[in-house]
Amino acid sequence: MRHWLDTLTNRTILLLLIGIGLVHFVSLYAYQVALDQEMSSAGEARLADRLLTIRQAVMRVAPNEREPVAHEFSGGAVEAHWSRTEHAIPGGPGSTEWDGLKRRLRELAPELGGSQVIIGANRKLESDPHLALISLQLPDESWVNVSLFARMTPQTGNHGTILSTTLMALGVIGISILLVRWMTQPLSTFADAAQRLYRGTETVSVPEEGPREVRELASAFNDMQARIKTLIDGRTHALAAVSHDLRTPLTRLRLKTEDVGDGPLGNAMRADLSEMEAMIDQTLAYLRGDRCDEEFRQIDLTALLETLVDDASDAGSSSTLAGPPKLAIKARPLALKRAFSNLIQNAVTYGGVARLTLVQTGKNAEIVIDDDGPGIPADQVEAAFAPFTRLETSRSKETGGFGLGLTIARTIVDGHGGSISLANRSEGGLSVTVRLPLTGPDASRP
Amino acid sequence: MQSEDDSTPQMVAHSGAAHVLIVDDDGQIRHLAAKFLRTNGMRVSQARDGVEMREMLRSAAIDLVVLDIMLPGRNGLDLCRDLRATSAIPVIMLTAKGDDTDRIVGLEVGADDYIAKPFNPRELLARIKAVLRRSRAPGVVGTGAAQRGFRFDGWIVDLLRRELTNPDGVLVDLSGGEFDLLLAFLEAPNRILSRDHLLDAARNRVSGSFDRSIDVLVSRLRSKLEKGHANAPEAIKTVRGAGYLFLPKVEPK
Numbered sequence: 001m002r003h004w005l006d007t008l009t010n011r012t013i014l015l016l017l018i019g020i021g022l023v024h025f026v027s028l029y030a031y032q033v034a035l036d037q038e039m040s041s042a043g044e045a046r047l048a049d050r051l052l053t054i055r056q057a058v059m060r061v062a063p064n065e066r067e068p069v070a071h072e073f074s075g076g077a078v079e080a081h082w083s084r085t086e087h088a089i090p091g092g093p094g095s096t097e098w099d100g101l102k103r104r105l106r107e108l109a110p111e112l113g114g115s116q117v118i119i120g121a122n123r124k125l126e127s128d129p130h131l132a133l134i135s136l137q138l139p140d141e142s143w144v145n146v147s148l149f150a151r152m153t154p155q156t157g158n159h160g161t162i163l164s165t166t167l168m169a170l171g172v173i174g175i176s177i178l179l180v181r182w183m184t185q186p187l188s189t190f191a192d193a194a195q196r197l198y199r200g201t202e203t204v205s206v207p208e209e210g211p212r213e214v215r216e217l218a219s220a221f222n223d224m225q226a227r228i229k230t231l232i233d234g235r236t237h238a239l240a241a242v243s244h245d246l247r248t249p250l251t252r253l254r255l256k257t258e259d260v261g262d263g264p265l266g267n268a269m270r271a272d273l274s275e276m277e278a279m280i281d282q283t284l285a286y287l288r289g290d291r292c293d294e295e296f297r298q299i300d301l302t303a304l305l306e307t308l309v310d311d312a313s314d315a316g317s318s319s320t321l322a323g324p325p326k327l328a329i330k331a332r333p334l335a336l337k338r339a340f341s342n343l344i345q346n347a348v349t350y351g352g353v354a355r356l357t358l359v360q361t362g363k364n365a366e367i368v369i370d371d372d373g374p375g376i377p378a379d380q381v382e383a384a385f386a387p388f389t390r391l392e393t394s395r396s397k398e399t400g401g402f403g404l405g406l407t408i409a410r411t412i413v414d415g416h417g418g419s420i421s422l423a424n425r426s427e428g429g430l431s432v433t434v435r436l437p438l439t440g441p442d443a444s445r446p
Numbered sequence: 447m448q449s450e451d452d453s454t455p456q457m458v459a460h461s462g463a464a465h466v467l468i469v470d471d472d473g474q475i476r477h478l479a480a481k482f483l484r485t486n487g488m489r490v491s492q493a494r495d496g497v498e499m500r501e502m503l504r505s506a507a508i509d510l511v512v513l514d515i516m517l518p519g520r521n522g523l524d525l526c527r528d529l530r531a532t533s534a535i536p537v538i539m540l541t542a543k544g545d546d547t548d549r550i551v552g553l554e555v556g557a558d559d560y561i562a563k564p565f566n567p568r569e570l571l572a573r574i575k576a577v578l579r580r581s582r583a584p585g586v587v588g589t590g591a592a593q594r595g596f597r598f599d600g601w602i603v604d605l606l607r608r609e610l611t612n613p614d615g616v617l618v619d620l621s622g623g624e625f626d627l628l629l630a631f632l633e634a635p636n637r638i639l640s641r642d643h644l645l646d647a648a649r650n651r652v653s654g655s656f657d658r659s660i661d662v663l664v665s666r667l668r669s670k671l672e673k674g675h676a677n678a679p680e681a682i683k684t685v686r687g688a689g690y691l692f693l694p695k696v697e698p699k
Contacts, residue, residue: 248472250564255478258485258567277564297617303670304619310666311621325673328616337619 008184013176020172024165040100047078048104051146054080055109055136058144070144080146086135087145088118101134115139186214190221203229235287243284250277282404285338286387286411294332296440301327301365304337305356308344317348323358329365330440331416339412340367342405343432347371351429363439364418369432375424384422385410409434417441464578465489465507469499469522470514470540479512482567488574496520496528503535510578512570513557514540523555530556536581538573540565553606569622576629580605595699596632599679601671602699603632610670624667627660631682631692640689664690 004010054073058066058080066082074080081087102119115137134146186206193204203225208218253273260266305321312319347354351371359366376384387407413420418436425431466488470476473494480490491506493499495517502508511529515522526537539557553560558577561570596603600613608625610618620628630639630647645660664682671681683691 247563248475252472252474252478254564255475255482255567258478258482273564298615299617300612300619302673306666306670307619307621307624326616328614333617333619 009180012180088133088135319354321356339409367434372429510536527555598694635696
């Protein structure tokens, strides 16, 4: 149910429609009930008058003329007959509807006195509640039987009701769209500003206008933005200072190792230095996160992976790449190279080898990196992505690095609108799958 | 923290060797780098900041400046911009590692190359040699001393960014060794280059302790160049017993 109820506009329209519709129908119902009552009481009075008139007329004439007189008074919905016995039987379906009529008859004609009034179904047609028979007893014990073909049915304007309801609903929808747009406009501005603050480096101050709640929110939001920027700036400056301060002694050490020469000692020192530099590099990359200035460009993914696999092979592993001769993808070249470098490094370090397969699947590039290592316990797959995590249970401290490789790779791949997943291969070893959209991240993600 | 002899610019008698000026506020780095470059056949002067740098440039014939970005007083970017306004002397910037902004800005203010700190001394030497070689190449005209790039068969080589773009405008990644090898070819088109010559061009890029076979490097570069087109013409020809020949017509960018 996310699709159309997802926006505030639609939710508000629905709410207003339910609310106003409910009020509309309740008032329509109350009006209808009142109208019904009005009409039936008027009808009852008319009917009672007519019944009494018939009774009086029949009573005044001799018994042999009574039937023709009764017949003369018939007409419309009313058909009267005179007889020695009553035709109506009390009770039956719908009989309570006639209690009002009975009461009114006695009210209008107190002279009815003890004589009987029976309203009920016809003896012959018991099942039809709308065909009622009224039997009025005359003083000489004979009866006037009046049958009613139908009760007065209230004229309901059904078409008018549907039309007015529809018009009202359309009005509600139209007005809600305008109103809600107007009210939620500031929220969209906030979302946009928050996105830009997160992606870029500039704060975007939101105008403090609109209703009071929105003004307060805008003020709090601007305040928060300023504080976040201060925090980030502080951290960035601290980082720059630390990394610059470390760079100087590291550069000196690099230069000093040249005096040691190319022997085992010099090479070991250079290897240590490389490791330290890589650590600083990784930490800086991690802290930078996806606040990356690098531009998206068309790059050849095959060539990039080839360079990395060649480097890995030169460093002594038998790493391979299988894939198309070229595959252009919109990406940040340096960031993406770092991500794959980390993944290949992990495969070689823990699995001895990195076997890469590159395929194009629809609008994505899919890169699978297999190794022959111990894999990762199934319950630790997600933990492997957490920063500063090294799954030491099966891995030796000798292997170097300090647990940022996967974190950085995932951040970079996410920043490209792609995904990365780990799985243990049935033959043993870990399989890392990276999916990257060929056209870069969605346009909706600035 | 500066010792006395650091603060006075050192004058070195002119000879055939290239004369490099190192501008860095860290005395140890200056001394150690100078020593390293001297043992590799260069003449080296040092300056601590922009003021000393200008003094040095006035009093000596400097062939190339290695300029740190983080300097007291005017920073390296400003100094490089100033320098470009008056001179075509080659400049290699020392940038902060992983800081893309520094790198891009450094190139925009007219540096010829950049190298990230902490740098591998052998790589610095290689970069200095490469920039000097390009700046001394005959017929080179550019905003800086060195040429900014090459074109061949629709491919574009950007020397500043060290980038190769194929005829479709797609960036093709090259390793450092492959890029330097390509440069060696581009600087000597239609000439047969011996393995030794190519090894010399690419060797100093290799930071490891192993020696990569030049044939492997050539085959990797060849594969990246020739896979770019569906019906790519042969780019690098093997001349049996002599070396390799780069076939496409090369133009300055």
